[in-house]
Structures are given as structure tokens and as C-alpha cells.
Amino acid sequence: MKPSARITAIFTLVLLVCLVLSCCILRHLDSLRSQATLEEVLYIPSPKVVKRLSLGYDGLLADVYWTRAVQYFGNKHHLGSRDYQLLAPLLEITTALDPHLIVAYEFGANFLAPPPPNGAALAQRAVQLVEYGIRNNPDEWRLYYNLGFIYYMELKDYAKAADAFARGSKAPNAHPALTIMAAEMAQHAGELEMARMMWTTAYQSTRDRNVRANAITHLRALRVDQDVTVLEKLITDYHQKTGHLPSSFGDLKAAGMLRAVPVDPFGDPYKLAPGGRVEVREPDDFPFITKGTPPGYVPPPPKFRASDFGAS
């Protein structure tokens, strides 16, 4: 008198089989179409059209596009790609739908402007994006900061950078670094300390994992650059004093010029290379360094360390 046990068994079995198979096929489909949702972006005539078609659900759609942008960038960066052509449209659509999504502008400043493989090499477009953000959020100091950041880092236009920092320092709750950087720009542009301040501010001003990882990696690189500069200067001094190059850091220690064997930010000792040069043990660990690499070294595409993402 109960529903037939045989029918229940058969249909339950079929249901489970279909469930498992459909999940497997979904994974396959996702791999087939990994670029599809993103490339649809190329078919969209303009961000304004998307806004109109969104029927008022801008916020949600902005979140969708933002997620796609982050995923797109993450995947490309992880693979060391040199092509980020969809990043600009994705960010533009995101911000058209939600002009107050500050993190999108930060992302643009950090990853649209720099050259590949760390970015899309679209500095001017990044400037336009951030300026659009500033128009819509005139009291958001982070945006002025990002604008100055782009001018300084990629466009090397220190005057405009100073100007942006100056404007930003007047915004409510502005980070004190902005005032300092605006003031120092004229004299100390291009110096290590300025760069360090800028990356530190970038790190402190954002909560986005990618931007933070980027900042930490750059700061680490600056640290290495600074260490290598200092060490090579010491070696030159030693050479001048003794007439020959030191054979190891121990010599420098013996001469009282060093207190201990110098180590890089990961704790590995620096190498003393022929010709009075200093090198890091694993150059691949330090994307963005400009010093301390062996001659003829070609840096691989930069990767962020997992621990840098999780750092808070």
C-alpha cells in the first residue's frame, strides 16, 4: 500500500547518477567556457548600454562584473600572462554600474597602469578611470592617492603626481602621507624613500588582497634594492681601503664594516658575486627588484606569494 519500492529505488538511482554526471559535465563546461563570460564584455558597445540594460539592478550587476574582473586578473596573473586586454572594459563597466566601488579604481591604478606581465600597460586609461572615480567621489582621499600613484609610478609625471597628492590631502580623513609626498615631490622624486612611502600608503589604504600583495612585493623589492646598494657601496669602500675586493662578507665583518652576515627579507644570506657585486640567492623570489640579479637574468612573470594575500 506504500508507493512501490521498486520505482522508488530505480528513480533514486537515476537521480543520483544524473546528479553526479551533471556536476562532472559542469566542470568540463566551465573549462570550455573559461573565457566566455569575460569575452562577452567585448560584445558590449559601451558601459552606458550595460547600465541601461541592467533595469535598475546596477549594484548587483556591478558586483558580478567586479567578481569577473578579479577572477580574470587573478587567473592571468597566476599564469604569468602578458595579455590583459579585458581588464579595462571590465573595470569600466563595473564602475559605470557602480561609481562608488572604490576598490575597482584601486585595482585599476595598481594593475591597469603597469606594463605586462604585471598589468595591462594602459596608464592613460587608468588615469581616466580614476578621474571618473574622483568626479563621482570627490571626498574619497584614496582616489586622489591612486591618481598620484599612477602619475608617479608609470607616467613619471612628478608635477601631476604632486598636484594629485595635494588635492587629496585636503579630503576628509586623508592619510598624512599625502601631505608629505606632495611637499617632497619636487625635491625627492625618483628616490627610494618616496617609493617606499608610496607603497606603504598603498598597502594601508586598501583592503583588496591583490593590491596588498602587490604592495608587499614591491616593498620587499625596494628593501632588496636598498640593501644591495648599501652593500655594494661598502664593497667599493673596502676596495678603496684595501686595494682588493673582499672574498666574502666575513672580510667585511672583520674590517668592522658589517656586524653580521647580511640576509635578504626571507632570511637567506646575500651572495657576494665577482666584480664586487651583490646578488640575492633566489632572484625569482623577488619580483620587481632592479638590483641584485645576476647578469643576463630575465625575470619571470611576477607571482604573488600566498602568504602576502593573507597578510592583514
Place this chain on the structure above:
Amino acid sequence: MAAIEILGLEKTYSVGFWRKRPKCALRPLHLNVQQGEIFGFLGPNGAGKTTTLKLLMGLVFPTGGSARILGKEINDPEMKAQIGFLPEQPYFYDYLTANELLEYYAQLSGVAAPERQRKVRYMLGRVGLQDAAAVQLRKFSKGMLQRVGIAQAILHDPKVVFFDEPMSGLDPMGRREVRDLMEELKRQGKTVFFSTHILSDAESLCDRVAIIHKGELQGVGAVADLTSSVEGKVEILWHGSAVPPSLKGLTAECHAIGDTVRAVVREANQDAAIDTLRREGLRIISVTPVRVSLEEYFVRKLKVCEIAAGISS
């Protein structure tokens, strides 16, 4: 083999949204219906008649007990091919014509393709709908729908037929036709199980009846047996114009018509009444037992069980 065997069939619903209270629609029912009988399933509204039928048709699952029709389990397709069902106030697909509906049902009942047209035509004629065969059911009157319902129930020549309130909403002509049809089915050797709350229909048609009230079986048996269990009444006619005072205590109803008085007394008081009349010197015309109707039995039975319920609750 009994046509229908109901073995402790029971149905309890849980009613309510948050705190589910159990509501018993049918207490464990034990009933047997023999082949070739017309069996009446009687009870007031809400007694559990429709619930029983739905349980037998497999539309609702019982919370206890089981049943067999023609020796096979409920929901056995082989068994279903041999039964027909007319639900209460039936609806049918109103976008179909009578012809199409019966054809569709014939397909579902497994009637072979060459037979279908013939059977459908015959059946439409049998229930008097041959003129409306091509009319969409949404245009049918209630009586016509009832006839279509009967047609679809017997279309495939089933051995056992279940009708739920088959006469409801029909005019006297229609009811007559349905009664004639049920008797014809019996003549063909089929078993008819029908539920109703119109007792006069059951009385004339049924071989046996069961009475159900508030989900519980109150009595089963042949009509004659049931009514005979009720204490009879006797009607006494005598010449006269008034009721003697000594008789007044014995009788509840009496009235005079012309020079004849008619009184109805309980069977037990029959001798006392006759003695009184003879003492008074009145001339008795006739003493006739009054036939107890099923309704009488029904009402008494229900009263008894109401009182019993009152005592126990």
C-alpha cells in the same frame, strides 16, 4: 474470492501548521464485499466515505491496514484495469469533447485500438450523450457531466465499479437512469460499490449496506436484517372520532380522518393497545406493522453513537 476486502484500513491526517494535531478521518475499517453485489456505503457528510474510496483507488496512502480488490493489491495495474471509478462532483478536461475524453481514457485503460471507437460510441449511446459527442465538456451541464463520468467508469468493462455519490445533483429522471444502470451492471455480474447519503436510494438498490459515522463503521448487513433489528411500530385503525384517554399514554401519533382514527404504537405496546380498544368497545378495522425505513435505523444508530460519544468524551 471477495470483490473487495478491506483489512483494517486507517487514515489519520496531521492538521495544523506549527503544532500538528492528528485528525482521524477513518478508523481501522474491516469490510468485505462479495462479487456480484450492489453494496451501499452510507453515512452523513464528512463520515469518511470519500476517504475510504480514495484509499481504495490509491489516491491517498493509508496510515495503517491494507485492502485488496479482486485479490490484488491496491495500485496493481492489473487490478486497476478491472475497476472503474466515478468520483464525487467530477471534473474532466474541459477542453476535450466527450468523444475525445472517452477515447483518451480508453487508451489509458489499455483498450485495444480497433475496439476503442466502437466502445466509445456504444457507451455514449448507453448514457444518452450520443448527440453531444462532439461538444467540448466545458459546455456540459451537471447532469451531462455525471453521465460522462459514468461512461468513463464502465467504458472498459470493469468487474468492480466504484461510485462516489452517483446521484448527487441529478434530477429525478437522472437518478432513475442511474439506478437502472446500476441494476443492469448487477445483472451483468459486476460488483457495484457506491457511497451516498440518500438513504432511500440505498434501500431500494442495495443487497447490503455499511453505515459509517465519524470515521467509524456502525453497522453492516442486508437492509432487511438491519431494519428488522429496530423495534417495529404498528398502525391501528378503528372506527371512532377520538382517542380514548387510556390509549393516549401508549401512542405518540394519532389523528382522526372522518370516522376513522389512526394511531401508531410501538410493537411492544401492541397487545396493550388492542386490549384498551376492545375494553372501550371500539371496532378495530386493521392492525398493520409499519415498515421501518433505513432512515429510521440510520438516525437511531447515529443517535446511539452520539450518546456514546457524549458519555465517553
Place this chain on the structure above:
Amino acid sequence: MSARVVHIAANTFREAVRDRVLYNLIAFALLMSAAAVLVGQISIGIERLVVVNLGLTAVSLFGVVIAAIIGISLVSKEIEKRTLYTVLSRPVHRWEFIVGKFLGLAGTLVVNTFFMAVGVFAALLYVGHGFQSGDGWIVVALYFIILQFVVMTALALLFSSFSSPLLSAVFAFSLFVIGSFAEDLRGFAGMAQGLSRWLATAAAYLVPNLSSLNIISSVAHQQPVSTQLIFSNTLYALMYTGMALCGAVLVFERRNLK
């Protein structure tokens, strides 16, 4: 056994037709004609693009609405109106009823889509003054849209087998919207942490993957479609439909009819 399923399917088809569902084609035809005539005056140079986008989107939306509404009433209406009683008292298995209803409705939608396709191609012919070789992919897009209908019908039947028509409609439409963003949902899930990651992933896999069945924009740009995609989508739609139908059967087999 299979004959009964076919009979039920045929009757369902007949019901849909007589229920004047196919009149929606008239509304669709009007829409396409208006679009074809007006588009040339509004946007020069992208007439074909607009016609294909608009036409296919309309086919998709009209069809999903029909699939959901009819699919929902398929079972609920029969239970409400008790037309089921006389059907189930016959030697019909409850699962045959569900499967037959499904096939009937799916058939209706295929026929409906066929007529709509004719309309789209007619409009395209009109604005484009002839067909181009890339237009063949529109047929694939239409096939994917039919797969969408099949999945939505099965889902509507599933909901209809246990909940009221209104709730079923709400569920079905919600799943349609979410399913259109299924790929993004899996993206969200991939970026989440901990418990919400598990929940989001489970949801992302259970929701119907309608986004991969929507290739309207790429087809409008006459991009080719890979056979792998066609094959995978077909298989997926079959599996998902099978899942939903089995669910519907399992629920319906146990249902007490009022």
C-alpha cells in the same frame, strides 16, 4: 507502458494548443515585425545584430515564461481540479503521468520555438537583405534555447509536484535568474572561504547552468560554436532534466491527493 506515456504526452500537447498558449506566437510575430521595420531607422549598420539579439532574447524569454507557467499548472491544476482522480484510477503509473506531461510540454515548446525561429529568420532576411554564412549559428543558439526550455520545464514540474502554483512560480523564476548567472556563482564560490564556500559551491552546482546555454551575443556577432560545447551542453541538459524529473516522480509517488 510506453504507450500510455505517449498518450499522456499527446493529450498534454492537445491541452496546450487548446489552451490558446500558442497565441503567444501572435504577440511574438508582432514584436518581430515591429522590430524589423523600426530597427533600420534607429541604428544604421547594426540592424542584423539588433534583430538577432532581440529576436533570440524574445524567444528565450517568451519560452521560459510559457515553460514555467504551463509546467507549474500541469500538476497543480490537475490536483486542484481533481481531473487526476479518474486518470490515476486507471492502470497508469504515477511516474508515467509525470513523464508524459513533461514530454507533452517539451513538445509544445519545440513547436512553439520552431514557429518563432521562422519569425526571427524572416525578420533577419528583411533587414539584412539576404542571409550570411555566419547566420547558420543562429540555429545552434535556438537549439540551446530549447535545451533551456527543457530544463526549466522539468524544474517547473518538480516544484509543481509538491507546492502551490504561486510558490512554484516564484521558485522557478528565481532559479531561472540565478541559473543565468551560474558561472559567476561558481566564481563567487571559488573566492569564498570556509563554510560559505561549501554552501556556495553546492548551490552553484545544483542551480541549472543556463549561462552556458546562452550564446546569443556571440552568435549575433557570427562567432562559431564548438562541437564540444554543443555536445557538452546537450549532455548536461539531459542530466539535469533527468535529475529534476526523477525528483518530481519521487515526490509525486508519495503525494496524498486531496
